[in-house]
Amino acid sequence: xxxxxxxxxxxxxxxxxxxxxxxxxxxxxxxxxxxxxxxxxxxxxxxxxxxxxxxxxxxxxxxxxxxxxxxxxxxxxxxxxxxxxxxxxxxxxxxxxxxxxxxxxxxxxxxxxxxxxxxxxxxxxxxxxxxxxxxxxxxxxxxxxxxxxxxxxxxxxxxxxxxxxxxxxxxxxxxxxxxxxxxxxxxxxxxxxxxxxxxxxxxxxxxxxxxxxxxxxxxxxxxxxxxxxxxxxxxxxxxxxxxxxxxxxxxxxxxxxxxxxxxxxxxxxxxxxxxxxxxxxxxxxxxxxxxxxxxxxxxxxxxxxxxxxxxxxxxxxxxxxxxxxxxxxxxxxxxxxxxxxxxxxxxxxxxxxxxxxxxxxxxxxxxxxxxxxxxxxxxxxxxxxxxxxxxxxxxxxxxxxxxxxxxxxxxxxxxxxxxxxxxxxxxxxxxxxxxxxxxxxxxxxxxxxxxxxxxxxxxxxxxxxxxxxxxxxxxxxxxxxxxxxxxxxxxxxxxxxxxxxxxxxxxxxxxxxxxxxxxxxxxxxxxxxxxxxxxxxxxxxxxxxxxxxxxxxxxxxxxxxxxxxxxxxxxxxxxxxxxxxxxxxxxxxxxxxxxxxxxxxxxxxxxxxxxxxxxxxxxxxxxxxxxxxxxxxxxxxxxxxxxxxxxxxxxxxxxxxxxxxxxxxxxxxxxxxxxxxxxxxxxxxxxxxxxxxxxxxxxxxxxxxxxxxxxxxxxxxxxxxxxxxxxxxxxxxxx
Numbered sequence: 001x002x003x004x005x006x007x008x009x010x011x012x013x014x015x016x017x018x019x020x021x022x023x024x025x026x027x028x029x030x031x032x033x034x035x036x037x038x039x040x041x042x043x044x045x046x047x048x049x050x051x052x053x054x055x056x057x058x059x060x061x062x063x064x065x066x067x068x069x070x071x072x073x074x075x076x077x078x079x080x081x082x083x084x085x086x087x088x089x090x091x092x093x094x095x096x097x098x099x100x101x102x103x104x105x106x107x108x109x110x111x112x113x114x115x116x117x118x119x120x121x122x123x124x125x126x127x128x129x130x131x132x133x134x135x136x137x138x139x140x141x142x143x144x145x146x147x148x149x150x151x152x153x154x155x156x157x158x159x160x161x162x163x164x165x166x167x168x169x170x171x172x173x174x175x176x177x178x179x180x181x182x183x184x185x186x187x188x189x190x191x192x193x194x195x196x197x198x199x200x201x202x203x204x205x206x207x208x209x210x211x212x213x214x215x216x217x218x219x220x221x222x223x224x225x226x227x228x229x230x231x232x233x234x235x236x237x238x239x240x241x242x243x244x245x246x247x248x249x250x251x252x253x254x255x256x257x258x259x260x261x262x263x264x265x266x267x268x269x270x271x272x273x274x275x276x277x278x279x280x281x282x283x284x285x286x287x288x289x290x291x292x293x294x295x296x297x298x299x300x301x302x303x304x305x306x307x308x309x310x311x312x313x314x315x316x317x318x319x320x321x322x323x324x325x326x327x328x329x330x331x332x333x334x335x336x337x338x339x340x341x342x343x344x345x346x347x348x349x350x351x352x353x354x355x356x357x358x359x360x361x362x363x364x365x366x367x368x369x370x371x372x373x374x375x376x377x378x379x380x381x382x383x384x385x386x387x388x389x390x391x392x393x394x395x396x397x398x399x400x401x402x403x404x405x406x407x408x409x410x411x412x413x414x415x416x417x418x419x420x421x422x423x424x425x426x427x428x429x430x431x432x433x434x435x436x437x438x439x440x441x442x443x444x445x446x447x448x449x450x451x452x453x454x455x456x457x458x459x460x461x462x463x464x465x466x467x468x469x470x471x472x473x474x475x476x477x478x479x480x481x482x483x484x485x486x487x488x489x490x491x492x493x494x495x496x497x498x499x500x501x502x503x504x505x506x507x508x509x510x511x512x513x514x515x516x517x518x519x520x521x522x523x524x525x526x527x528x529x530x531x532x533x534x535x536x537x538x539x540x541x542x543x544x545x546x547x548x549x550x551x552x553x554x555x556x557x558x559x560x561x562x563x564x565x566x567x568x569x570x571x572x573x574x575x576x577x578x579x580x581x582x583x584x585x586x587x588x589x590x591x592x593x594x595x596x597x598x599x600x601x602x603x604x605x606x607x608x609x610x611x612x613x614x615x616x617x618x619x620x621x622x623x624x625x626x627x628x629x630x631x632x633x634x635x636x637x638x639x640x641x642x643x644x645x646x647x648x649x650x651x652x653x654x655x656x657x658x659x660x661x662x663x664x665x666x667x668x669x670x671x672x673x674x675x676x677x678x679x680x681x682x683x684x685x686x687x688x689x690x691x692x693x694x695x696x697x698x699x700x701x702x703x704x705x706x707x708x709x710x711x712x713x714x715x716x717x718x719x720x721x722x723x724x725x726x727x728x729x730x731x732x733x734x735x
Contacts, residue, residue: 436484
């Protein structure tokens with residue numbers, strides 16, 4: 001017959017086996033981000049340095065996880081599987097450490113409370129999910145438990161060695177997560193609380209802990225700065241930058257966790273109150289655990305939690321919470337043992353729900369794996385770049401230099417303003433001419449058209465840029481319709497989804513504008529009520545002085561297929577004195593203009609032309625001037641758009657003029673410029689920046705004069721400004 005002690009050990013062994021089985025059931029799971037670690041490990045083990053396929057950037061959040069995974073992979077283990085083995089070892093180590101801690105605090109041998117501890121731990125779904133997920137969370141959980149216990153021991157024993165161990169473990173936390181070093185604050189809060197209650201503590205020991213901690217962190221920072229030129233990982237800057245938005249999302253993240261795992265939260269809070277009331281060693285342990293848990297919840301509130309399934313950013317404190325719950329059972333009647341059974345049963349039921357969710361998530365990751373293999377099979381030159389939204393499996397399997405458009409592995413994008421998934425620089429991405437671009441896409445249900453997904457605004461806008469539409473096409477051989485390959489020769493603007501014809505006509509009294517839009521290219525422009533993919537018109541009525549402007553957006557009222565057209569009537573407002581223009585362009589998403597409009601408006605008509613004669617110096621916003629092919633006025637100038645722009649003015653008594661015309665211009669970069677007045681060429685030359693053109697014997701005519709400015713080298717400046725700019729007009733002088 002088994003003794004109670006032997007029976008307990010047998011029960012613990014059985015629960016441990018079931019816990020490992022629970023982990024193995026989730027062995028299939030890893031998010032795409034897990035492959036980011038594997039990219040660095042693969043390159044390092046192969047002797048190519050700790051790089052993101054050649055780019056020297058710290059796009060991983062955990063130094064310790066990366067190095068330990070590389071150590072396991074060194075004998076030839078596949079990097080992803082090496083990380084999974086490391087996760088399983090961390091899971092088992094966490095369970096074992098919790099049992100050791102529980103045995104210290106339980107007092108007399110109480111087998112059922114140990115069994116309860118292990119049952120709650122091994123059944124909890126988040127721990128089983130993240131143990132084999134090939135990411136650092138489970139190692140971080142182990143180090144949290146270890147550092148918390150070392151902190152407790154240091155104050156109980158006042159031994160310098162225990163304080164040094166605590167400092168070392170806090171340093172290991174900093175090596176494992178960017179926020180890990182902040183847990184050193186827990187020992188300071190714990191020390192302050194003990195001091196206020198008159199408990200013993202060693203200030204010298206705190207100094208020892210601090211020195212050891214700072215030594216580890218100092219070496220980490222020096223290593224990081226010498227290798228990457230940064231004080232923090234790129235992931236930190238990529239995921240932060242919008243504090244108010246982060247807090248709003250963080251509150252929702254914590255509340256959802258509390259709602260989903262209320263059966264852990266409520267018992268934990270009750271257990272903490274009970275243990276603190278008991279006092280003694282159990283009370284102090286519960287208190288320091290509460291400091292850890294509270295601090296990490298506050299961190300999640302500040303950073304906005306995490307987007308992945310399974311509450312990755314809250315999972316690491318779950319083992320500490322379970323420890324307090326199990327310890328509170330010590331000394332209670334054995335009938336209370338039904339509570340851990342209910343806990344474990346509900347956890348297993350929740351795990352079935354999470355398992356299905358993980359399977360769905362794995363399908364998305366499988367798509368990235370397929371795309372990574374597909375790019376590798378394209379046999380592109382080794383210096384070919386790919387640009388991706390999903391920066392894990394694709395660069396891992398393709399092995400090619402990769403532009404992470406979200407910024408986790410790109411220093412330039414990570415430093416831009418905005419929060420996570422709110423940073424992009426499409427001009428920068430396109431300037432590198434990636435051979436392949438991966439975007440999230442979906443099929444529009446009614447038409448089957450492939451559309452860019454709105455989940456990342458940057459790639460959605462990239463899809464609608466002129467350069468992308470001209471240079472990139474969907475890879476028809478990819479099983480996942482997210483890969484776009486660069487053409488050898490760009491497509492004409494008269495082809496593709498943006499190709500259109502437009503015509504505008506004012507009625508006789510100029511009280512109404514009729515706009516006609518005809519779709520020339522293949523595909524369909526859908527009409528979606530309140531949808532961001534709707535095509536419409538952006539119509540503006542502006543005076544040339546820039547004082548009076550009105551704008552209206554008119555969505556299409558019907559879908560348009562190739563060759564179809566639609567006509568829209570727009571009422572025109574009454575205008576004051578001066579020259580007025582009607583400007584119109586078709587737009588996507590209510591804000592993204594068709595690329596043909598970057599070189600000038602699709603419709604640019606004079607609504608009212610001032611007949612006042614001019615003479616002398618005229619500013620760029622003089623209401624007597626008429627403009628066509630120009631931007632609206634800016635504070636100090638007005639840009640010509642595209643390769644040709646017109647400027648009109650009225651003259652009287654031309655015979656009394658000297659025939660002098662002077663223009664104060666500024667070119668966008670180096671430009672060839674030709675000036676044609678009333679069909680006579682007056683000037684042909686170059687400008688590179690500020691340029692004053694003085695002309696004599698200008699062929700002025702009575703009445704309306706037309707000055708054409710030709711800029712064949714006009715181009716877009718980029719940096720989120722896709723207008724094709726020629727010269728900026730500051731003033732002109734007529735004498």
